[in-house]
Amino acid sequence: MKRRSGFQVMMRLIGLVKPLTGYMLLAIFMGLIGHLCAAFITIFGGYAVLNVLGTGDYAAGLTGIFISVCIFALLRGILRYAEQACNHYIAFKLLALIRDKVFRALRRLCPAKLEGRDKGNLISVITSDIELLEVFYAHTVSPVAIAVLFSGVLCLFVGAYHWSLGVLALAAYLTVGAIIPVVISCISGEDGMKFRSKSGELGGFVLDSLRGLSETIQYGNGAKRLAEMNAKTEALAVDEARMKKVTGRNMAVTNTVILVFDLAMLFLCTALYQNGILDFDGVLIPTIALMSSFGPCVALANLGSTLQNTFAAGNRVLDILEETPAVSDITGKEEITFEGANVNRVTFAYGGEAGTADSNMWSAENGMEDALGRRRKTQTQERPQPAQNVVLSEVSVEIPKNTVVGIVGRSGSGKSTLLKLLMRFWKVQQGSVAISGTALEEISTANLRAMESFVTQQTHLFHDSIRNNLRIARLDATEEEIVAACKKASVHDFIMSLPQGYDTPVGELGDTLSGGERQRIGLARAFLHDAPFMLLDEPTSNLDSLNEAVILKSLHEARADKTVVLVSHRKSTMGIADKVYSVEHGRMGRL
Template sequence: MKSRSGIQVMAGLIGMIRPLLSKMCLAVLMGCVGNLMATFITVLGAYGLTTLLGLTGGLKLSVIFTLLAVFSVLRGILRYAEQASNHYIAFKLLAEIRHQVFAALRKLAPAKLDGSDKGNLISIITTDIELLEVFYAHTISPIAIAIITSLFMSIFIGRFDVRLGLLAFVFYVIVGAGIPLVNGKLGSALGGQYRKQYGGLNTAVLDNLYGMEEIIQYQAKEKRLKNIEGYTDSLEKVNSRLKSNEAVQRIVTDAVILLAGASMLAVSMNLYWDGTVSFNAVLICTVAMLGSFGPVSALSALSNNLTQTLASGNRVLNLLEEEPVVEDVTDGAAAADGVIAAEHLDFTYSETDGSTRHVFSDFSAEFKPDRIYGILGKSGCGKSTLLKLMMRFYETDGGAITYGGKNVNEINTEALRRHISYVTQETFLFQDTIENNIKVAKADATREEVCAAAKKAAIHEFIESLPNGYDTKLSELGDSLSGGERQRIGIARAFLHDCPVIFLDEPTSNIDSLNESIILKSLHTEKKGKQILLVSHRKSTMAIADTVIEMN
């Protein structure tokens, strides 16, 4: 995973603001005016005190009270408008980021997601993107507001004496930039560690939920609980360290602000004794100094949440910038009928831990129309990988896959996959009706077409036996069905898709012999005008094949 500095992450996230830049500028303007009004409420109080004391340079009390009333009302209105604008921008951008993330996932699938850390991916899609709301609603605008208001207050104080203005500016930089940068540097690794461990916890929870039956059956509850506790304890330790950093940051910030007020008072009093400034300047500059740290102290506090936010932003940017294993061909030829050939294939998997696993070396085979080919072999010999290479989920390291003499890399990828019905080992079922789950293969299919496909897959009678038949709504992930029933729905999809090429990867591994024979008979009936590749480790399934290719 690429690791970016905080500045690089912020630059990447800020780059997404361009479409809403005008609204962001308006929010910054309202925030600046509102914060300056809040600061000058205290400054006006100082002016009122100088007026009551009869010092020169004081304002009329009527003017002061009028300005206080106006500033108080406008401060509330501007604060609301600024926050409303920032949240509007944030939620618009989060919607756009989600759209980009899902577009990236569609581009990366299926090869890049094959066997990936699903819990970590869910964490990126959900909580990581949600955390970016903090950045867009509560970080960008406050940074701009802090810079502008600090410059304005430095100039205001500097009108009494340049040295006082420079002193104020130094303390603004320390509180608004120095403390956040140091705190961010100390906590950046912890923020990234927290987000990574949070994703790991998600994965562990998903594992336990999906494997609940096995956990109960084999009495593995204690072991799995210890696994979860290990993640939560580790997460809590990191969180405690982050909270400790946050407490230290608050103490340091408050101490520096008090030091700034004391320094301003001491320096301005010294200038007063030298006759350089008046006493009202001492009072106004000290009050202005202490009352103007709101925007910069907010930046200092932001650095605590910002460590996690930037870690989340880095993970999201990594996903958006990740390159697919295989780029789709969009301007290629249409899928061609004819012989499908694997010519001198070489292929090696790159594992997530950096290791490699060699699968094919100079492998060749031909698959002609009107025939069923059985691909037989033990687990891990490359049977499923061969189908994935033919689907162009992966690129070959050497050799070629051809359809009717055309290299698969020169065929339009979408057209290629429309040309093939592919039944995988695990059939995914949506939380929808059985009919709609079968119609995934052909959205405009009629009920009659769906029933015909289900009969070929030996699932029609089972569906009809259900109280709501084809309108039966399945539970999440199809858990209300057995493994064999899910497989048969997957096979029904393949029959409904009615493509010239059918790939079946262990399609009957969970199906009893009676229903398997019905399905195999349907395949035999359907083979005219088609090429059917049937992967299995069971020799009995190979009885239907015209040709059997054994793989080692």
């Protein structure tokens, strides 16, 4: 989690408005004129009173004043609508733009930087945090500009009667529109942030509970989990109630301050009148003008309580946008074909210089500086930094073309890590990984992905039909190709036995299928992808020997035009391997 001041967050967020600057200026202009119309409706009322009283000489006359008031009222309505329409157009266009940027960023960060992240929190960043930025774009940027311009015009207007009135008006606007919001934001900012991170945590907790429902039931933890959820919800409700109370108190303070300034204006005008410096209209008009012109500033005063909240959300979104990926996409390299791979004296540790364990991205804590640059206390204690455990040390593996290379080793010895390095999901810290003699850093990402099929230990299935789940491996695959791939993976007969065959929908996370069925679909995807280099991480761990035999036969035959790296614990699986390496304590030896 990067530390940014409220100001830095604001500047970054404003920077994103650039493509919509025209609309923003239009909104500000319409808002300014609209507010001036509103203020001048009351001021013209004052003129009408003066007209009736016969003081002051206003050429327009009563009828003229009434017509002007009507026009102002009409304009006010139209302009207000147009301003709001403009602001919301900007806000929602920008939210779409930001979501797009966030998804792009996630795609860059995937998979290395998403491993082990709190997905519930990530979802709350993608949904509610981005949603909250609407407040910033629709109700913060242009209102601030409008309030500044509008207050400036009114200070000049009032100051035209006597400079001291202008100064008093300026003081009033500054107090209501700047000092009060900053004070409020300092007092209540922490609450807003606490509330956001707590509600993010609750989201994560609920998601976690849903996923682990069967474990909870099996071990009889229901009551405990429910109590935890209730406690979290109640804590949120208490926070919310306190925030509401604070908002009420803030409004009371703002309104009182406004009244005090109205009275001060009245007294100052009266004093100037008594000293013969002002006429009666100089008493009435400035007082009315001030009374009717706090609207834009009050809008800012109300922002004070939400602004820290918005910045906290902005901070979390910026964290994703600015996070550097573990490996960046590579383009523009000369296309190569697969001629074998080799891993040469590779040493690797998660959280090393190329790793990411040092970032606390998307953690519930929200350490950031407030608008005044003070460090806020973080709500949760600092996370312990993971030790840099070396997973692989000086590992070398030779993978000649058209062979099956087996890798064995105890659980946690780094077998999956080795496959991820071959996929270039992570950067190696020492040594090199090369395909066809070219270092992975010198191969375009698209070229690399086209050469490799990777079957992970857990196959993820999307909430879609089996056919569409297979097709993600090759979007233009024909029906025959899909069937052929499924036959190789020994899953065709199973699919055909389902009532809807290949059109059978798969439940979310694929949990309507057995572990072995899921695994075979994962393998079928790899066969369909038809890349020359297959990386298989325990592809048969959930299978009975009959199904395993079919798959091993397919792999054995595939060797004619494919190269396979096969990770497995089973001796039977290793039977088809031409060479077997064993990883022990991060070191690799040939068996």
